[in-house]
Amino acid sequence: MPGVILAVDDSASMRQMVRFTLESAGYKVVQAADGVEALEFAKQNPADLVLTDVNMPRMDGISLVRELRALDNYKFVPVLVLTTESGNDTKQRGKEAGATGWIVKPFNPEQLLATIARVL
């Protein structure tokens, strides 16, 4: 059953593309423009999945994953990283921080929905 997805990206157009895609499948989408904003939301509210970019001002995606894993209610929430970065080093850092998976932009809407359905 579709749930709430926290979409984190500093690009407004990317957030829109993610929102269009997820809402078409019935998910409720909450948006945040960087890690700080996302963390503020997460401290007060639950989400069923987090989808985050890596390179963002104030707090990057890898730090966000680390901070989320330190919160009791986000310890086991799937966190997918959606980024243009495909380098193994960054991917490894994401994995160590506690990310559930890694998707390289540009995403294919059907593939994104299939991946989300798989980890939820």
Place this chain on the structure above:
Amino acid sequence: MAASQDNSTAALALSEEAFSPELQLANLLGLCEAQMESALQESDRAVDTLIKAFGGLVEVTRSLSTMAANLPPEVKAGIAQDLDRQLATMSQQMGTAVMAFQFYDKLTQRLGHVRYSLSTLALFACDRTQMNQPEQWTRLLNTMRRLYRTEEERQVFSAIMDGVASDSAAATPSDGESAPAAGEVELF
């Protein structure tokens, strides 16, 4: 000087006292950066409008799907197949548009890296001592290499460092061919 005089002609009159190759190079790099920023701001506004329009189309499609699903069976009977096919086509085309829009985001990111490279180089060029030290050039190149995050940027950087001509280094995948790693999914 007449007010209507061409500014570009006036700007070319450099005094010999103020002239230094380093300053001229830094100014020209600054010019490239400013032109890029100006063009990006203009296209950002256009893309923003486009995305809003696209958002409207998404809403309309969603409403049509809901309406189609709620049609009385007797009305739907004759058109169900065709209606479903049309809605599926619309949804497929929107998926294609969602992918295409993301390339603009990627373009903005890559141009941001180029802008940063230009401003770093402009600062570097102002210092004649640095310019004459190979180890400082190595540091600069390493800074720039770290800046490039996508596979395509790294490939172009490596090709240029290997002495490949810039037009060959910038060669993009042919039509229909995806960028390396794009869309790749890995679950940990």
